[in-house]
Amino acid sequence: MSIKVRYFASLKESIGRSEDTLSFTPLLTVSDVWKLANPTIALSENILVAVNMDYVNYDFIVSDDDIVAFFPPVTGG
Amino acid sequence: MSIKVRYFASLKESIGRSEDTLSFTPLLTVSDVWKLANPTIALSENILVAVNMDYVNYDFIVSDDDIVAFFPPVTGG
Amino acid sequence: MTLKIITQAFDPYQEIQRYQHAHPENLGHIGATNIFIGTMRDFNENVAVKGMTLEHYPGMTEKQLDNIVVEAHAQWQLIDTLIIHRVGTILPNEPIVLVAIWSSHRGDAFDACRYIMEALKSKAPFWKKEHLSNNDERWVTHNSTGYKTP
Amino acid sequence: MTLKIITQAFDPYQEIQRYQHAHPENLGHIGATNIFIGTMRDFNENVAVKGMTLEHYPGMTEKQLDNIVVEAHAQWQLIDTLIIHRVGTILPNEPIVLVAIWSSHRGDAFDACRYIMEALKSKAPFWKKEHLSNNDERWVTHNSTGYKTP
Secondary structure, three states, X not given: OEEEEEEOHHHHHHHOOOEEEEEOXXXXXXXXXXXXXOOOOOOOOOOEEEEOXXXXXXXXXXXXXXXXXXXXXXXXX | OEEEXXXXXXHHHHHOOOEEEEEOOXXXXXXXXXXXXXXXXXXXXXXXXXXXXXXXXXXXXXXXXXXEEEEOOOOOO | OEEEEEOOOXXXXXXXXXXXXXXXXXXXXOOEEEEEEEEOOOEEOOEEEEEEEEXXXXXHHHHHHHHHHHHHHHHOOOOEEEEEEEOEEEOXXXXXXXXXXXXXXXXXXXXXXXXXXXXXXXXXXEEEEEEEOOOOEEEOOOOOOOOOOO | OEEEEEOOOOOHHHHHHHHHHOOHHHOOOOOEEEEEEEEOOOEEOOEEEEXXXXXXXXXXXXXXXXXXXXXXXXXXXXXXXXXXEEOXXXXXXXXXXXXXXXXXXXXXXXXXXXXXXXXXXXXXXXXXXXXXXXXXXXXXXXXXXXXXXX
């Protein structure tokens, strides 16, 4: 019963971690996941979120075993 | 004191000539040039005209020594 | 800025690489390259085609293409442009036209390449005659617009 | 349809030619090829750049790019698509991304290539960190749209 949280690029550097593992509880949104993992840091509006590698909104409700990824705007190509 | 007339592609084949030379007289339009060169054939609307290698309208007035080219829609590329 | 009208088959990738090597002054500045290659198909309007002959109006072709390239450079920030167009006899799978655009940013490269192709298709005095597999010949009567999928 | 995420420098023209040779079934059908190559510049936002590191999210990158290619094939008549994207350390003048589109008609090739590039730039999880000539580092903060010249 857990959720894996991943961070990339500048966000990974500013948080100082690339990964967290949280206990799963029902009805957690992506915002809740962020608050649990980073209680002292506000979730900046330009941060993108993917659950299981698909983009979602902050109010998306996560399931057990989901991988939630937070990252800055993408800059490939 | 002359005007050279050139024909290209399917128009050249249907007229059966690639070139005419007409005597120049003042105030000839491109339409007039066509009528002088091809008195029995109507100038079909889709035929393009260039004078000295620039596109012009049928009412463009030609000058001595001009090269007037008539051709079908272009199909390069 | 180079423009070539050629009568022999060409390899567009070799031409692009040769051009880039000949222009080391562009190195480091180019962020975006957009390339269009028009190739002869072996089928057109439901008929098998075994070759074509491309006629053109020497002199006017170069003049019109020069104008088009100058217009493109006036509208977009371009570093370099290369246009090659075949004339004469062409076989299926052979490249007919190459337009290569080098710029700092992708918007300019995409827009200019497309602009040049559409302008070339509507203004450059080339005419295609198709040689059909049943030995008939036919002139291609017009180019369609590239802005709507046919 | 091929998609490659690679860590080594690549020659886009060799890759395209190799791909074409590996797909003889496309011969005769292709009338239009549109190719976009994004290359690393040695200057960005007025600062000299000596290299960059491209981070990505393995798995999500492929999933997002796959979606984009499927969307492009649904919207336009395409014969084939090849996408190659670098990750890791990249030096100036090296290609970062290649998108090659093969189709019968030019409208499809141009539209799909541009669509894929814009979608890739806004959705594929890549992040660039620039290594400046003064030895500072900085993350590129966002991609601008390619539909308006910057």
